[in-house]
Amino acid sequence: MEATRFRIPVLLLLRLLGSVLVAESAIAFNWGTVSSHRLSPSVVVDLLKQNKIQKVKLFSADPYILKALKGSGIQVMVGIPNEMLQEFASSPVAADAWVRQNVSTYAFKGGVDIRYVAVGNEPFLTSYNGQFQSFVLPALANLQQSLAKLNLAGYVKLVVPCNADAYEGAVPSQGSFRPELSQIMTQLVSFLNSNGSPFIVNIYPFLSLYGNKDFPQDYAFFDGTSHPVMDGANVYTNAFDGNLDTLVAALNRLGYSQMPIVIGEVGWPTDGDINANLTAARAFNQGLINHVLKGYGTPLRPGVPPMDVYLFSLLDEEAKSVLPGNFERHWGVFSFDGQAKYPLNIGTGRRLANAKDVEYLPSRWCVADPSKDLSGVTNHLKLACSVADCTTLLYGGSCNSIGDKGNISYAFNSYYQVLKQDEKSCDFDGFGMVTFLDPSIGDCHFLVGITNANTAVVRVLSIWVWGLWMSVILRLWGCL
Numbered sequence: 001m002e003a004t005r006f007r008i009p010v011l012l013l014l015r016l017l018g019s020v021l022v023a024e025s026a027i028a029f030n031w032g033t034v035s036s037h038r039l040s041p042s043v044v045v046d047l048l049k050q051n052k053i054q055k056v057k058l059f060s061a062d063p064y065i066l067k068a069l070k071g072s073g074i075q076v077m078v079g080i081p082n083e084m085l086q087e088f089a090s091s092p093v094a095a096d097a098w099v100r101q102n103v104s105t106y107a108f109k110g111g112v113d114i115r116y117v118a119v120g121n122e123p124f125l126t127s128y129n130g131q132f133q134s135f136v137l138p139a140l141a142n143l144q145q146s147l148a149k150l151n152l153a154g155y156v157k158l159v160v161p162c163n164a165d166a167y168e169g170a171v172p173s174q175g176s177f178r179p180e181l182s183q184i185m186t187q188l189v190s191f192l193n194s195n196g197s198p199f200i201v202n203i204y205p206f207l208s209l210y211g212n213k214d215f216p217q218d219y220a221f222f223d224g225t226s227h228p229v230m231d232g233a234n235v236y237t238n239a240f241d242g243n244l245d246t247l248v249a250a251l252n253r254l255g256y257s258q259m260p261i262v263i264g265e266v267g268w269p270t271d272g273d274i275n276a277n278l279t280a281a282r283a284f285n286q287g288l289i290n291h292v293l294k295g296y297g298t299p300l301r302p303g304v305p306p307m308d309v310y311l312f313s314l315l316d317e318e319a320k321s322v323l324p325g326n327f328e329r330h331w332g333v334f335s336f337d338g339q340a341k342y343p344l345n346i347g348t349g350r351r352l353a354n355a356k357d358v359e360y361l362p363s364r365w366c367v368a369d370p371s372k373d374l375s376g377v378t379n380h381l382k383l384a385c386s387v388a389d390c391t392t393l394l395y396g397g398s399c400n401s402i403g404d405k406g407n408i409s410y411a412f413n414s415y416y417q418v419l420k421q422d423e424k425s426c427d428f429d430g431f432g433m434v435t436f437l438d439p440s441i442g443d444c445h446f447l448v449g450i451t452n453a454n455t456a457v458v459r460v461l462s463i464w465v466w467g468l469w470m471s472v473i474l475r476l477w478g479c480l
């Protein structure tokens with residue numbers, strides 16, 4: 001509160017001095033939870049607060065997360081998965097129920113500051129073959145009605161995070177939405193506009209580089225390029241601006257040149273591919289943040305940077321599908337346990353702080369027994385890696401060169417930690433053994449899991465232990 005009071009005279013001063021008035025973009029984060037080592041939501045909320053992160057985007061309306069966000073003052077975007085769109089498109093009653101349970105419940109003083117509901121996630125992705133496309137607008141219409149009925153429509157905005165392949169253009173100024181989406185996009189943008197909602201887009205220069213051998217590497221970053229894109233009088237030196245202006249041109253074409261744009265996802269992974277490493281991720285994210293916070297905007301929108309930028313992602317999610325690539329589990333700016341992977345200044349003037357009060361399992365690891373002939377363990381390795389994450393072992397990963405035995409140990413340990421160091425999970429028919437010496441080698445980190453203090457399993461276990469004690473006590477009592 002005090003900060004805002006001081007900000008006004010500063011802005012006035014800037015104006016009086018005739019300086020450029022910089023539009024303020026917020027650096028925000030995506031908080032995904034497809035993880036086999038889930039930090040407790042309250043630890044994550046504390047991490048957000050410590051780092052002055054004021055906005056987060058969720059992919060669902062997880063009640064445990066929302067409960068932890070209560071009273072935090074953090075602005076939240078909750079999400080509706082694509083699979084639920086059909087139901088909300090056809091049933092106003094279902095839409096009402098969702099809004100009541102997942103938005104309205106939290107909308108009180110000291111509750112959760114839900115500002116946006118993301119209706120679907122990249123529903124127009126080409127690889128979905130249009131299966132969600134036709135549900136988007138009817139679902140929006142029903143959900144909007146539900147918000148209105150509950151008096152939330154003025155405060156909570158519906159949005160649709162779009163993937164960047166919804167539009168195309170040989171150069172940015174020629175940007176337009178994909179022809180088969182043109183009608184839907186016209187309706188969507190009109191809906192967003194009449195509702196005061198921004199257009200949300202996910203932009204991934206990393207994927208451009210990953211998917212195209214000829215993509216000039218330096219064009220993905222923000223330090224200038226030997227391959228600028230010339231577009232009339234406009235020169236593009238980074239893929240992010242080029243991509244964003246392609247969207248701006250597509251929106252201009254539909255007559256919405258003023259529509260605010262929010263970046264729903266952008267980031268760089270740190271493992272699982274030759275272009276995914278700590279140095280590159282730090283360079284990209286810091287370059288992006290500095291670029292956006294300077295407020296220059298793009299050639300087609302000078303002085304107008306995106307309203308908000310949601311980095312992808314807050315934490316690693318090592319249970320995600322690797323269909324898009326092995327890097328998919330390594331997008332976190334923080335590792336699964338809330339430790340900053342590299343220094344990053346998100347506009348606070350200092351490095352990111354690590355999560356506090358993380359409860360780790362004991363410092364022990366499962367490795368391959370060095371005294372055994374390991375030629376017969378292939379199936380164990382496969383099983384371990386089908387449950388736990390082994391993507392760092394693959395080509396381009398941080399553990400790709402730790403050798404045969406190293407591979408086996410790494411897989412055993414990943415599995416052992418996912419199973420919370422359960423004794424039997426390090427057996428592997430006698431090929432595994434527990435060690436108290438950290439087997440990490442160079443950049444290849446052998447993890448120690450965390451205890452999920454909040455999970456149902458622990459709760460059931462503690463009730464069971466408590467029950468055991470009670471029966472012992474009762475029995476002793478009976479003996480007396």
Ligand SMILES: *[C@@H]1O[C@H](CO)[C@@H](O)[C@H](O)[C@H]1NC(C)=O
Pocket residue numbers: 060061062063097098101102
């Ligand atoms: C609220 O959201 C959660 C999580 O996305 C979902 O499981 C639940 O079904 C939703 N509630 C309703 C009434 O749809």
Ligand SMILES: *[C@@H]1O[C@H](CO)[C@@H](O)[C@H](O)[C@H]1NC(C)=O
Pocket residue numbers: 217274275276277279280
């Ligand atoms: C990290 O990724 C960058 C960006 O693509 C690449 O140029 C560099 O060679 C990588 N570094 C290592 C050590 O692999």
Ligand SMILES: *[C@@H]1O[C@H](CO)[C@@H](O)[C@H](O)[C@H]1NC(C)=O
Pocket residue numbers: 393394395400402403404405407
């Ligand atoms: C370890 O496993 C990875 C992934 O399967 C493989 O690329 C690498 O060659 C293996 N190392 C050895 C020494 O077998």
